[in-house]
Every structure is written in C-alpha cells, then in structure tokens.
Amino acid sequence: MNDYSFLHQTNIILHIVAGSLALIAGLIAIVTTKGGKSHRKSGIVFLIFLMMVIITGLVGVFVFGRNIFLLIITMLSGYLGFSGYRVLKSRSNKIYMADVVIALIVLTATGYFLYYLKSIGFIWSPIIVYSTVGYLVGMITYDFIRYLIPAGRYRNLWLYEHIVKMISAFSGILSAFTGTVLPQYHPYSQFLPSVLGTVVAVGFMVYVYNRKTKNRFIRK
Structure with a gap:
C-alpha cells in the first residue's frame, strides 16, 4: 500500500467525494427540465463541487506531485x-x-x-x-x-x-x-x-x- 501522508490521504478523499457529488449533481442537471428550478440548483451544485475537484486536483499535482495528467x-x-x-x-x-x-x-x-x-x-x-x-x-x-x-x-x-x-x-x-x-x-x-x-x-x-x-x- 502506498505510504501517503495524512494530508495527502485527506486530499484524495476530498477529491473523490467532490468528484462523485459533482457527477451526481451534473447528471441531475442533464436529465431535469432545462431552465427549471431543479436544473438551475443542480447546475450550481455541480459547479461548486467541480471547484472542489479543481482545488484538490491541483493540490495533488503541485503539492504531493501525483499524476500530472x-x-x-x-x-x-x-x-x-x-x-x-x-x-x-x-x-x-x-x-x-x-x-x-x-x-x-x-x-x-x-x-x-x-x-x-x-x-x-x-x-x-x-x-x-x-x-x-x-x-x-x-x-x-x-x-x-x-x-x-x-x-x-x-x-x-x-x-x-x-x-x-x-x-x-x-x-x-x-x-x-x-x-x-x-x-x-x-x-x-x-x-x-x-x-x-x-x-x-x-x-x-x-x-x-x-x-x-x-x-x-x-x-x-
């Protein structure tokens, strides 16, 4: 098992959770009526979790040097x-x-x-x-x-x-x-x-x- 630091493990967990929630919110935005309340709210939630994915992804690359792809x-x-x-x-x-x-x-x-x-x-x-x-x-x-x-x-x-x-x-x-x-x-x-x-x-x-x-x- 990889010897990750506690902070790195925490960042990975946050990245996975944020990515999973972004996928769920994004899927809701895709399947709901465009312009409707559910579509708008799920779209905003998608963007919020997408931002978390970006932040944790950049931390993983530049701080912990993991998978630059x-x-x-x-x-x-x-x-x-x-x-x-x-x-x-x-x-x-x-x-x-x-x-x-x-x-x-x-x-x-x-x-x-x-x-x-x-x-x-x-x-x-x-x-x-x-x-x-x-x-x-x-x-x-x-x-x-x-x-x-x-x-x-x-x-x-x-x-x-x-x-x-x-x-x-x-x-x-x-x-x-x-x-x-x-x-x-x-x-x-x-x-x-x-x-x-x-x-x-x-x-x-x-x-x-x-x-x-x-x-x-x-x-x-």
Whole structure:
C-alpha cells in the first residue's frame, strides 16, 4: 500500500467525494427540465463541487506531485465549467477581462503540460493526451474568435455554447473517474465518456434548434 501522508490521504478523499457529488449533481442537471428550478440548483451544485475537484486536483499535482495528467483533465473540466457558466450569465460575446485572463492562464498551463511531457516522455496513451489538449486549446481558441461574431448573430448561439461546455465539463470529470477506477480498460475507459458526452450535447442542441424553429413557425 502506498505510504501517503495524512494530508495527502485527506486530499484524495476530498477529491473523490467532490468528484462523485459533482457527477451526481451534473447528471441531475442533464436529465431535469432545462431552465427549471431543479436544473438551475443542480447546475450550481455541480459547479461548486467541480471547484472542489479543481482545488484538490491541483493540490495533488503541485503539492504531493501525483499524476500530472490530472492537471490537464482538471484544467479542461474547470475551464469549460467556468466558461459555460459565464456564457449563461452574460448571454453575449462582450469582452470581459476575467474571461480573457482565465483563458490565457489555462492556455499557458497547457503549454507547460506539453513541455513537461516532452521532457519525461509519454507515459499515457498519446490519443488521450492529444485529444484532451487539442479539445481544450480548440475551445479556448473559439472563445477568442467568438468576440468577432456580430452580437446579433451570437444572440442565437450562446445557448448552444452553454450546452457544449457544461456537458463537456461533466464528461471530463466522468472520464477522469472511469479512467481511474477502470485502468484495465485504458484507453477506452478514458475517452468513451467524452464520446458519450458529445452525443448527448449534439442531441440537446438538435432539440433546442428544433424547438426554436417550431416556436418561430407558430408565431408566424
């Protein structure tokens, strides 16, 4: 058995508990009526526990030097959760300094992660590393490009962005969970939750689009 310190063990327990509760709250937010009371409350609870996952994950990496790959998973889920919440609150592509600063910090940390991997050699499946980093960089790139979208057009896009980011944050946590408890099924236990999350996100976006189209048709 690994000789972990009491503080490290406590951090691991908090990380596991926070992650499990985040998954439960996130699942409730996904299956409940969008915009309803249960959806909003469970979404807030998901973000609270996601923040705890981020904090304990960063402590595990930088204080106790454990599994630096958790750094990129933590950054992915944390950034998408933050950005997805910000989109919901602003419902616009107006530039806010806090959003820009957080995006640049995460982008810099991602660069450090890739540099570190190059220095020690790959010890994880390249498909997992490249797909995770690529998706995160792609989302950050989009977040800068969206400032160029005309405000009137973006008014019809923010909800789709919220859906993609929040479900991606959830599937990132789920991937970390299944990848940890089912190591014998790597890399499938690591990337299949993300594939499932993509399918769910696309399904919700199609539903929202069809509902908006139907409402426009009724108003006419």
